[in-house]
Amino acid sequence: MSRPAEPDPRGQVDDLVARARAGEARAVGRLISWVEDATPASPVFSQRLRAVMAALAPHVGHAHVVGLTGAPGVGKSTSTSALVRELRGRGRRVAVLAIDPSSPFSGGALLGDRIRMGDHALDSGVFIRSMASRGHLGGLSWTTPQAVRVLDAAGFDVVVIETVGVGQSEVEIAGLADTTVVLLAPGMGDGIQAAKAGILEIGDVYVVNKADRDGADHVRRDLRSMMALADRPPEAWKPPILKTVAQTGEGLAEVADVLDRHHRRLTASGELVRRRARRARDEIEAIALDDLRRSWGRVGTVEALDGLADRVAAGDLDPYAAADQLLALAPKPPGGGPA
Amino acid sequence: MSRPAEPDPRGQVDDLVARARAGEARAVGRLISWVEDATPASPVFSQRLRAVMAALAPHVGHAHVVGLTGAPGVGKSTSTSALVRELRGRGRRVAVLAIDPSSPFSGGALLGDRIRMGDHALDSGVFIRSMASRGHLGGLSWTTPQAVRVLDAAGFDVVVIETVGVGQSEVEIAGLADTTVVLLAPGMGDGIQAAKAGILEIGDVYVVNKADRDGADHVRRDLRSMMALADRPPEAWKPPILKTVAQTGEGLAEVADVLDRHHRRLTASGELVRRRARRARDEIEAIALDDLRRSWGRVGTVEALDGLADRVAAGDLDPYAAADQLLALAPKPPGGGPA
Numbered sequence: 001m002s003r004p005a006e007p008d009p010r011g012q013v014d015d016l017v018a019r020a021r022a023g024e025a026r027a028v029g030r031l032i033s034w035v036e037d038a039t040p041a042s043p044v045f046s047q048r049l050r051a052v053m054a055a056l057a058p059h060v061g062h063a064h065v066v067g068l069t070g071a072p073g074v075g076k077s078t079s080t081s082a083l084v085r086e087l088r089g090r091g092r093r094v095a096v097l098a099i100d101p102s103s104p105f106s107g108g109a110l111l112g113d114r115i116r117m118g119d120h121a122l123d124s125g126v127f128i129r130s131m132a133s134r135g136h137l138g139g140l141s142w143t144t145p146q147a148v149r150v151l152d153a154a155g156f157d158v159v160v161i162e163t164v165g166v167g168q169s170e171v172e173i174a175g176l177a178d179t180t181v182v183l184l185a186p187g188m189g190d191g192i193q194a195a196k197a198g199i200l201e202i203g204d205v206y207v208v209n210k211a212d213r214d215g216a217d218h219v220r221r222d223l224r225s226m227m228a229l230a231d232r233p234p235e236a237w238k239p240p241i242l243k244t245v246a247q248t249g250e251g252l253a254e255v256a257d258v259l260d261r262h263h264r265r266l267t268a269s270g271e272l273v274r275r276r277a278r279r280a281r282d283e284i285e286a287i288a289l290d291d292l293r294r295s296w297g298r299v300g301t302v303e304a305l306d307g308l309a310d311r312v313a314a315g316d317l318d319p320y321a322a323a324d325q326l327l328a329l330a331p332k333p334p335g336g337g338p339a
Numbered sequence: 340m341s342r343p344a345e346p347d348p349r350g351q352v353d354d355l356v357a358r359a360r361a362g363e364a365r366a367v368g369r370l371i372s373w374v375e376d377a378t379p380a381s382p383v384f385s386q387r388l389r390a391v392m393a394a395l396a397p398h399v400g401h402a403h404v405v406g407l408t409g410a411p412g413v414g415k416s417t418s419t420s421a422l423v424r425e426l427r428g429r430g431r432r433v434a435v436l437a438i439d440p441s442s443p444f445s446g447g448a449l450l451g452d453r454i455r456m457g458d459h460a461l462d463s464g465v466f467i468r469s470m471a472s473r474g475h476l477g478g479l480s481w482t483t484p485q486a487v488r489v490l491d492a493a494g495f496d497v498v499v500i501e502t503v504g505v506g507q508s509e510v511e512i513a514g515l516a517d518t519t520v521v522l523l524a525p526g527m528g529d530g531i532q533a534a535k536a537g538i539l540e541i542g543d544v545y546v547v548n549k550a551d552r553d554g555a556d557h558v559r560r561d562l563r564s565m566m567a568l569a570d571r572p573p574e575a576w577k578p579p580i581l582k583t584v585a586q587t588g589e590g591l592a593e594v595a596d597v598l599d600r601h602h603r604r605l606t607a608s609g610e611l612v613r614r615r616a617r618r619a620r621d622e623i624e625a626i627a628l629d630d631l632r633r634s635w636g637r638v639g640t641v642e643a644l645d646g647l648a649d650r651v652a653a654g655d656l657d658p659y660a661a662a663d664q665l666l667a668l669a670p671k672p673p674g675g676g677p678a
Contacts, residue, residue: 050657050659050660053657054657054660057654057655057657060654149658276652278648280651280652280658283658284644284651284658284661284662285662287659287661287662288662288665288666289628289632291662292631293624293628305624308619308623309616309619309620309623312622312623313400313612313615314400315398315399317396318389319392319484319485319619319622319623320626321393323623323624326624327627327630327631
């Protein structure tokens, strides 16, 4: 590699983490870039990311992580922007991670950044970042929880994860967030119908946006009657259904109030701790599986896996026997040292 | 477990595989149920599945695997049924796997079976089965490739995998199939617009269904002009755009012709072998990762993982260090023996 050696990565990390915690947006952005860059399995990048995560660990757990999802066209960006404005008015520091799962092939995360930034560009209490969804384990990239970790440690009070609700990703965002907001809008037709089944199981809060349009009450009524059929214990949180016009900011104060109420409720019931432990569990598993998968892709084993695949494709071997042989290659746990 | 011990599973497997290969639908259905049942990590079920896969291995690789995907409402079921009729008219044996990813929580695969079966219920050259998508590694269940393996070994000439096209699952079906058919229809509005980017990268064949309705030509023209922008090498397969009215069977002969043409092309170019080796590779990896994940969930390590998760959630440990500790528990490769 002709890339110049990075002197003293640990010192550099500590410095960056300190600056991020002091509120320097550039440092936060750099740390998130490191999270994103770590994916291509370069040992240098991975080592740096490990150092970052170790440095951040003592500082996480304070942010309220809000997932915001909805079908294309319901007004997610506008709603996020209006919510940020409302929360800023209440003195909160807010970070937004916009996950773009539009295509696993083409990223497409850059243009959005510029458009979104406009509104809040000069406000140091707001940080907005788009991340492409690599999503090799599903709709959301495994880097998302680590980016949340950076923003949490950097002292943001609220971290909003915005994602397009298309099937699987809705469920994954519900796994990542403390509070999941499902956004709907009138006149979406087929899309909503198809999505309804999944939507009903993940929302902590429902928001019918574009409430000034025909059909908003219909969507709300529809949702309410479907939710009435759900079998909830009487003490369970009953997801409220709010109405907004994100374009004008109408109804956003109520959304912010409900978010606070849900957060307090989660904290009081102990559910927040349980959700976060579950999230950490998923994250640890994903990292461990990813490490293993990478080690299978390294020289020596990549031929082995390809050879096994050829034999399975040719019918000489079944996939279970092949998986056993792959596991028997017994990759040693990749530690922080040079690989 | 109070379940009675199953005597001689290996003999039972050989018998069932022989009957499936002789064309007995009940035996095929039983094998697919075994594939589905194996997921809950019961050692008995897993052992049986391993025996099944070993018995099938020498018989796979003959079926043409066709993926059929499209947004809700484009007429997937009707199109599948019409395609089955057309292929039966040509003397082919056809199996259909309908994957229902509507919700990862509720299965919902049963009603569909009854509706679909009606048309072809008395034809022994047709096998139709719905599978719920468990999808813990994405939109499509990891059991799907194994169900395809059963149908392939059972001697079906064509295996159609039908799935709702919502983001990620479209890409996964393209990974599973030899030939991917993307179904569109006029008047779908927003949905198609949103899906277009992803759709353009996965289709080997495009079919505009409901071609008797207004707007069908518009959809076709639209698609054609978007495809003209794609950067394809001159010798590459140029995905044709066909028109059908699945309800009446109009245009299905052309679809069947194109499927044959694409299959011949894949075979001649060596691309079929490459696609299948890639598919086997993914399958082996998924099984190996699933085995590892299960072993982490076993008594002894489940407490370890939960303990690590609690420490990460509390900020005492970072997720990378936790993943290292998890990997250091070094689960031994799970073989065919009793776990």
